[in-house]
Amino acid sequence: DPNSEERISSGAGRFDFGLERRVSKRDEIWLGAWESEITGRRQATLTSVRHEGTGMQVVRTFTLADKGSHLSCKQTLINIGNETKRHNHWSRTFGGGGGIVVIPLSEWSRYKNHYVMFEPEDRIHLAPEDEAISIQENCLVISGAPEYPKLGLDSMEGWFSYLMPNDLLFVKKYPVFPDKLYGERVPMTISIWYVENHRDTLTTTELEPIGPLETIAPGERVSFTEEWYLVDHEFPEENTTLDVKAVVDASKTLIGLRK
Numbered sequence: 001d002p003n004s005e006e007r008i009s010s011g012a013g014r015f016d017f018g019l020e021r022r023v024s025k026r027d028e029i030w031l032g033a034w035e036s037e038i039t040g041r042r043q044a045t046l047t048s049v050r051h052e053g054t055g056m057q058v059v060r061t062f063t064l065a066d067k068g069s070h071l072s073c074k075q076t077l078i079n080i081g082n083e084t085k086r087h088n089h090w091s092r093t094f095g096g097g098g099g100i101v102v103i104p105l106s107e108w109s110r111y112k113n114h115y116v117m118f119e120p121e122d123r124i125h126l127a128p129e130d131e132a133i134s135i136q137e138n139c140l141v142i143s144g145a146p147e148y149p150k151l152g153l154d155s156m157e158g159w160f161s162y163l164m165p166n167d168l169l170f171v172k173k174y175p176v177f178p179d180k181l182y183g184e185r186v187p188m189t190i191s192i193w194y195v196e197n198h199r200d201t202l203t204t205t206e207l208e209p210i211g212p213l214e215t216i217a218p219g220e221r222v223s224f225t226e227e228w229y230l231v232d233h234e235f236p237e238e239n240t241t242l243d244v245k246a247v248v249d250a251s252k253t254l255i256g257l258r259k
Helices: 244-255
Strands: 015-018 035-040 043-047 056-064 071-079 085-091 093-096 100-104 115-119 123-125 133-136 139-142 150-153 159-164 168-173 190-195 204-209 214-216 221-232
Touching (some): 085 204, 085 221, 093 168, 159 204, 159 244, 168 204, 168 244, 214 221
Antiparallel strands (some): 056 071, 115 123, 168 221
């Protein structure tokens, strides 16, 4: 019940839409009941309520490949109202805690160190430095919890990886649009939220591709698809000793960027 005073923690397959802090409150979508349907072979669809507060309805379609771990996750935003809306896809997927994030960097970034850090009191540090964050093999590597948990990047490579302590490599692949507007407070295609002792000693990492700002006329719909993959990959004895090149090679092979 979204009106209940008891809050629940929604699970790992989380998606949302923005703009962050600009979109109306939407607990009925975030925590309310969804309709579910088997819509094809290895495919299921979830449909939200028609949410009058935002004028939106959300449909999420999940398709599992015949072989392997490949899961396609498509989120569609439908404008059910009478006014044109502007929203973007925002993923909010939890990964197992204590892992290592590897994000390939584009040649150019608007940020000095290729990322920004969100700090208290709505400050955004445009050139942060943090002991848990390094650049290796042309990738941003997050090997532990930074000083503040929320980061933003503008990489246009369209994929990143998360190696978990249970020896699983989780790779996300998604579209990027260099010619479209990324409309958050700072332009970013990825947000990472890496926190220790979040709740009841829970350590987790939120792995968040962000879509461009889309203009949605009444009756129109827009979609954004993430491709998820899992593969066995040994976790290092120490987070700081990761073989980054091996992770990059494994990731590219998995998502078809390297034969």
